[in-house]
Amino acid sequence: MSMPRLTIRARLTALYALLVALSTGILLLVSYWLLGRHFDRTLPAPLAGDALDEVAVQYSVAFLGVVLLATAIGWAIAGHVLAPLKRITGTARRVSEQRLGERIELAGPDDELRELAETLNSMLDRLADSFDAQRRFVANASHELRGPLTVIRSEAEVALANPEPDLDELRGMAESVVHASRRTEALLASLLILARGQRGLVRSRPVDLAEAAQAALDSEAAAAASESVRLTARLDPAGVDGDAALLERLAVNLIENGVRYNRPGGFVEVSTRAGVGSVELRVENSGPPVDHADAARLAEPFERLAREADAKGAGLGLSIVRAVREAHGGSLAIEPRPEGGLVVSVRLPRAAARPDDSRDSRLARRA
Numbered sequence: 291m292s293m294p295r296l297t298i299r300a301r302l303t304a305l306y307a308l309l310v311a312l313s314t315g316i317l318l319l320v321s322y323w324l325l326g327r328h329f330d331r332t333l334p335a336p337l338a339g340d341a342l343d344e345v346a347v348q349y350s351v352a353f354l355g356v357v358l359l360a361t362a363i364g365w366a367i368a369g370h371v372l373a374p375l376k377r378i379t380g381t382a383r384r385v386s387e388q389r390l391g392e393r394i395e396l397a398g399p400d401d402e403l404r405e406l407a408e409t410l411n412s413m414l415d416r417l418a419d420s421f422d423a424q425r426r427f428v429a430n431a432s433h434e435l436r437g438p439l440t441v442i443r444s445e446a447e448v449a450l451a452n453p454e455p456d457l458d459e460l461r462g463m464a465e466s467v468v469h470a471s472r473r474t475e476a477l478l479a480s481l482l483i484l485a486r487g488q489r490g491l492v493r494s495r496p497v498d499l500a501e502a503a504q505a506a507l508d509s510e511a512a513a514a515a516s517e518s519v520r521l522t523a524r525l526d527p528a529g530v531d532g533d534a535a536l537l538e539r540l541a542v543n544l545i546e547n548g549v550r551y552n553r554p555g556g557f558v559e560v561s562t563r564a565g566v567g568s569v570e571l572r573v574e575n576s577g578p579p580v581d582h583a584d585a586a587r588l589a590e591p592f593e594r595l596a597r598e599a600d601a602k603g604a605g606l607g608l609s610i611v612r613a614v615r616e617a618h619g620g621s622l623a624i625e626p627r628p629e630g631g632l633v634v635s636v637r638l639p640r641a642a643a644r645p646d647d648s649r650d651s652r653l654a655r656r657a
Contacts, residue, residue: 299368306364307357314356318349374403378410390418438470445470483539483610496641497534499541499569500525500562506541507560510549518554519575521545528562528569529641532618540614541571543607544634548575552631568620568637577631585624585632611636 296304325345329338381394393414394407445463449455455463503525514521530537541560548558556576563570589612608624611634615622620638627633 299365299372302368302371303361303364306367307361310360310364311353311357314353314360318353322346322349374407378403378407382410385414390414390421435474438474441470442467481606483536494531494533497530497532497537499528499530499537499571499638502534502538503541503545503560503562503571505538506545509542510545513546514549514558517549517552518556519549519552520555520557521549522557522559524559524561526561526563528564528571530569530618530638531641532638536614536617540611540636543611544571544573544636547607547634548573548577548632551575552577556631564640567640569640571636571638572633573635574627574633575631576627576629579630580626580632582626585626588624589622608634 322342322345326338326342329341332338333341378394381392385392393411445466449460449463452459503523507521507523511521545558545560552558552575558573558575561570561572563572589608591606591609612622615636615638618638620636623633623635623637625633625635
């Protein structure tokens with residue numbers, strides 16, 4: 291049968307009582323010895339022995355009294371000291387997903403318990419922000435998925451309601467269903483890439499960011515030509531340690547956004563360079579003017595510059611960019627251009643050993 295677990299209050303009380311008992315016992319023993327020597331010098335032997343016995347009884351009673359008093363005082367002091375900790379524990383027990391707004395109110399000196407309370411409050415703030423972001427993400431994802439699914443269901447219901455649909459009606463329904471299915475497929479693919487970026491790097495290897503940017507430029511060349519957008523690139527070797535597929539997706543999303551939210555005859559300039567301890571991928575594009583407030587929220591999931599019904603994309607492009615740079619320990623800066631458009635810069639830690647480090651020539655390409 292196991293012994294019952296002592297509480298911290300009981301252990302603190304026992305420690306306090308033990309310290310008092312040791313110090314009092316030592317003091318009484320020294321006093322008893324000194325009195326014994328004094329009695330031996332000043333009193334006859336029988337009287338000295340009787341007096342010393344009487345002192346021993348009195349000292350024993352005093353020792354027991356001091357120990358009991360020390361235990362009571364230690365219990366009270368331990369309770370007072372641990373009271374803030376009980377309030378912290380009670381608040382932590384009451385906090386749940388539905389009550390994340392509750393915080394620990396702790397008055398008193400600026401000590402370790404106050405620091406603990408402030409740390410827990412900061413953690414609760416971060417949890418509340420995380421849950422709010424998760425709720426918004428789920429709501430936005432549900433809304434985005436509901437749109438194409440509604441189109442598919444409506445087209446099917448209209449076709450079923452017509453007992454004798456002609457070929458043009460069936461072809462129109464099929465085109466709408468295919469378009470909605472492709473939109474749903476693209477959204478699900480973006481969500482999977484976003485989840486992959488947010489879970490962190492499974493494996494890491496040397497990657498040249500310039501090569502990832504060039505691959506992204508090649509993949510977006512046709513889209514840029516159809517939108518009459520000019521692509522230019524100035525790519526210096528920029529070695530990082532990371533996931534090649536995620537880094538290429540990061541570059542594709544930046545260039546794709548630059549092409550998509552542009553104007554006919556506009557431009558997208560892509561550059562990579564290596565600095566001291568970091569490398570940078572910079573994408574600058576022309577386009578409509580963007581407010582600083584709008585630019586600040588573009589990295590949030592499902593945020594778009596265009597809010598109309600025919601807005602391009604699902605609003606996950608820069609969210610994926612942010613997730614990939616977080617997985618690689620980098621930073622993201624989104625700045626509006628005074629003339630219109632954006633300048634998006636991603637900085638990532640430089641690789642310990644850069645790929646193609648022996649190349650001295652600069653890669654200057656025009657797509």
